[in-house]
Amino acid sequence: MRRFISIVVACLSCHAWAADADYHLTPLAVADGVYAFVGEQADFNPSNGGNIVNTGFIVGTEGVIVIDTGPSRQYGEQMRAAIARITPKPIALVINTHHHPDHFLGNQAFADTPIGALAGTRKGITTEGDAFAENLFRLTGSWMSGTELKAPDQILQAGPLKAGGRSLILLAMKGHTDADLAVFDADSATLFAGDLVFNLRAPTTPHAHLEHWKDTLRALDAFMTTQRVRVLVPGHGPIARNAAPIAWTRDWLTWLDTSLREAAADGLDMNETLTRPLPEVYRNIPVAGAEYRRSVGHLFPAAEAGALQPNN
Amino acid sequence: MIKLTSALACALLLANITPLPTQAAERPSDPLASPRWGDMEKGILSGATYVFDARVKVEAPDTAENPLNVPITIDATGLSDVKEILVFADFNPILEILRFYPDAAPAYLGFRVKLQQSTPVRAAVRTGDGVWHIGGTLVNTVGGGCTAPSMGATSPEWQKRLNEVTTRTWNEGPMSGRLRMRIIHPMDTGLIPGIPPFHIESVVLSDEAGRPLARLEVSQPVSENPVFTLNRGSTTGTLNARGRDNNGNTFNVRIPQ
Numbered sequence: 100m101r102r103f104i105s106i107v108v109a110c111l112s113c114h115a116w117a118a119d120a121d122y123h124l125t126p127l128a129v130a131d132g133v134y135a136f137v138g139e140q141a142d143f144n145p146s147n148g149g150n151i152v153n154t155g156f157i158v159g160t161e162g163v164i165v166i167d168t169g170p171s172r173q174y175g176e177q178m179r180a181a182i183a184r185i186t187p188k189p190i191a192l193v194i195n196t197h198h199h200p201d202h203f204l205g206n207q208a209f210a211d212t213p214i215g216a217l218a219g220t221r222k223g224i225t226t227e228g229d230a231f232a233e234n235l236f237r238l239t240g241s242w243m244s245g246t247e248l249k250a251p252d253q254i255l256q257a258g259p260l261k262a263g264g265r266s267l268i269l270l271a272m273k274g275h276t277d278a279d280l281a282v283f284d285a286d287s288a289t290l291f292a293g294d295l296v297f298n299l300r301a302p303t304t305p306h307a308h309l310e311h312w313k314d315t316l317r318a319l320d321a322f323m324t325t326q327r328v329r330v331l332v333p334g335h336g337p338i339a340r341n342a343a344p345i346a347w348t349r350d351w352l353t354w355l356d357t358s359l360r361e362a363a364a365d366g367l368d369m370n371e372t373l374t375r376p377l378p379e380v381y382r383n384i385p386v387a388g389a390e391y392r393r394s395v396g397h398l399f400p401a402a403e404a405g406a407l408q409p410n411n
Numbered sequence: 412m413i414k415l416t417s418a419l420a421c422a423l424l425l426a427n428i429t430p431l432p433t434q435a436a437e438r439p440s441d442p443l444a445s446p447r448w449g450d451m452e453k454g455i456l457s458g459a460t461y462v463f464d465a466r467v468k469v470e471a472p473d474t475a476e477n478p479l480n481v482p483i484t485i486d487a488t489g490l491s492d493v494k495e496i497l498v499f500a501d502f503n504p505i506l507e508i509l510r511f512y513p514d515a516a517p518a519y520l521g522f523r524v525k526l527q528q529s530t531p532v533r534a535a536v537r538t539g540d541g542v543w544h545i546g547g548t549l550v551n552t553v554g555g556g557c558t559a560p561s562m563g564a565t566s567p568e569w570q571k572r573l574n575e576v577t578t579r580t581w582n583e584g585p586m587s588g589r590l591r592m593r594i595i596h597p598m599d600t601g602l603i604p605g606i607p608p609f610h611i612e613s614v615v616l617s618d619e620a621g622r623p624l625a626r627l628e629v630s631q632p633v634s635e636n637p638v639f640t641l642n643r644g645s646t647t648g649t650l651n652a653r654g655r656d657n658n659g660n661t662f663n664v665r666i667p668q
Contacts, residue, residue: 366579366586368521368640369482370470396477403638407577407593410652410664 120173120242122150124181129330129338130287132158132265134185136169136178140300140336140385143170143201148242149235150174152201155291155332156182157284159263162191165212166282166291166332168205170235172246175205191263195251196280196293196334198223199303200231206249216251217271219278223306224250255280270322274312275302275334281319288329295319298336298344301381301390302351304397309356316349354378355391359399363406369399439463443531443547447501455499455506456535460542466490467546469498469534478526478552480634485511485534487518487546492539496520500550500632502530504602508632515618516625517588521640525600525632526552574662576652580643582668590616592652593638594662600631611637614654618646627654 126134135155139147149170157164163182168175179190195203195216203224206214216224228248236243257271270281275294282291294303295315322328323342331339333348362372373395381387441448442463452458466489475481487493496511496518504527511520518536526532533547572595581589594611601608614627624646627639643650653663 365584366581366589366591368484368591368638369480369523370472370484370521373472373482392472393476396480400480400636400638403591404577404593404636407579407591409575409577410666 120148120244122148122169122174122177124150124174124177126156126181126185127338129155129332130284130289133284133287133289133330134158134182135332135338136181137338138201138335142386142389143235143238145238145240145242147239148174149201149204149239151335153332153334153336153338154178154202154205157263157265157267157287157289158186158188159191159265162189162263164263164265164267164282164284165190165193165209167196167202167293168193168209170201170204170239171243172205172207173242173244175208178205179208188263192253193251194255194280194282195220195224196282196291197276197278198227199276199294199305200228200235202293202334203228203249203251204232204235204243204246206251207245207247210249213253214249214251215253215255217278217280218254219273219276220280221251221254223276223278224248268326270319272315272318274308274310274315275304276306277308279315283322283326283328285326288327289332290319290323290326290328290330291332292319292334292344294334295348296331296333296344297348297351298333298339299347300333300336300385301387302348303390304355304394307352307394307397309352309398312352313349316345316352320345351381354381355394355398359395359402360405363399363402369395369403372399443533443549445501445531447531451499451501451506451533455497456543461535461545462542464490464536464544464546467534467536467544469532469546469548471532471548471550473549474551475526478528480523481526481532481550481552482521482523483508483532484521484640485519485546487534487536487544490518490536490538490544493518493536494539495537497535497537497543498524498533499535500524500526500530500532502526502528503632505600505631507630508532509630510628512623512626512628514623514625515644515646516616517642517644519640519642520627522637523634525598525634526550528552574654574656574660576662576664578652578664578666580650580666580668588642588644590641590643590650590666591638592641592666593636594654595636596656598631598633598635598637602631609656609658611654611656614639614652616641617651617653619648619650621651624650 124136138150138152143149154167190212193209193214198220260267266285268283272279333344468486470484498508499506529551531547536544575595578592599606599609610631611629616624650666655661
């Protein structure tokens with residue numbers, strides 16, 4: 100059966116099959132001992148192999164902390180090889196910030212190391228991970244070959260965490276999903292925000308709760324000030340040295356929320372809401388149109404239900 | 412993995428089938444070039460007279476991000492004397508989606524549907540002379556990134572609120588005459604093992620005097636918690652909406668103007 104599946108996958112994606120499945124991962128030094136791999140600002144497709152995400156690692160005195168593992172087994176393996184070119188130290192801990200596929204499907208490459216996540220993230224990976232992987236197979240093709248679910252084996256809690264000889268603060272939050280982890284490296288004042296923060300790239304909302312998300316962004320903004328955060332690594336989009344990406348994400352979510360409620364109150368149905376033009380400010384933002392349309396699918400039914408009234 | 416295999420096999424099948432040539436000169440050729448059109452012609456239209464007609468507008472996104480909730484808008488207001496609108500999808504396991512009888516209402520309807528795979532979605536509109544006018548659009552159901560739906564993730568909300576109806580009407584501005592109605596219902600297709608078909612079967616809208624404004628015969632592919640968008644046309648005053656599902660559960664509500 101497995102053999103049949105690989106043949107089918109190969110046929111479907113001959114163009115990608117022939118190409119080398121090399122993500123060309125180059126670690127970008129963002130602070131002392133802190134590196135990020137910055138993904139493309141695009142949708143999942145057969146030419147990027149799902150590399151649309153920012154991942155990273157922190158080199159401690161005793162070992163390395165890996166933050167998210169990318170969209171496929173091959174990404175994970177290539178990430179691990181790229182880390183080994185920077186440091187010979189062992190991987191002390193892998194962290195999955197949340198349960199979306201571009202953040203954990205590289206876990207297989209780290210099967211011999213502890214993989215930690217919030218309890219809700221582990222649950223999401225276990226219940227929805229296979230469906231995500233199937234979807235990524237369809238969207239990216241052979242880049243995904245050999246990718247199988249590897250769930251986190253450690254549950255992380257909010258608060259300080261010593262790993263690899265490095266002092267971290269874990270922030271357990273929600274809004275982008277029901278369980279979102281932000282990781283703060285105290286020594287370098289770097290905050291890995293996961294997908295709680297997008298920068299100049301339209302946020303994704305398949306499991307979003309907009310009110311929770313906006314509350315979380317307020318808390319992150321305050322954290323940036325109190326901890327004097329110097330580097331902010333968003334889940335998608337360019338790395339920043341200020342809190343601007345937090346405001347950017349908040350502004351998008353506020354616009355999205357207001358816009359969907361207004362559409363529902365005006366009597367628009369989903370097709371009419373889908374074809375509304377984006378505001379000027381978002382027209383040149385990567386994948387803004389596609390993410391807006393997806394968000395209408397995710398969030399408009401609730402906005403619409405809120406606009407209708409009971410009868411008797 | 413089984414699910415993946417069958418999804419891929421279907422994709423392969425679709426990719427490899429070339430549209431059949433038009434069989435006979437008098438047969439209109441399908442503008443959507445669907446290999447299933449011959450079956451639709453026989454099974455759905457039962458050999459009745461039909462024409463492909465651009466005045467029947469079927470609107471849907473080219474790519475449906477969530478195949479469980481694909482918005483469809485049917486607008487046949489360019490035709491006169493519309494008696495019945497039959498909506499179907501060539502490649503759905505249950506072909507028929509709904510029948511809409513716009514008795515005293517404009518031939519306009521919005522709703523959402525569950526699609527199993529990429530497919531034409533069509534509206535066959537029967538006018539008073541007995542001719543079916545066919546319009547349609549192709550919907551691609553390849554999902555978007557994190558948007559893989561979970562078939563089992565339906566909300567338990569319906570157990571407490573089955574057949575609860577919420578509505579709203581718009582009486583001025585660009586949406587004047589519009590009526591939107593949402594009914595809480597799981598709309599189970601019966602295709603998932605262990606879950607029998609359980610769906611709304613009929614909805615009747617009538618005016619204060621009891622004259623029908625519009626009627627719907629609803630099948631399983633209509634999305635969970637259906638939302639219908641209609642236009643009340645020149646009918647004023649309070650409306651009545653009543654309906655039932657295939658298990659005999661009913662609703663009956665008044666909709667103030």
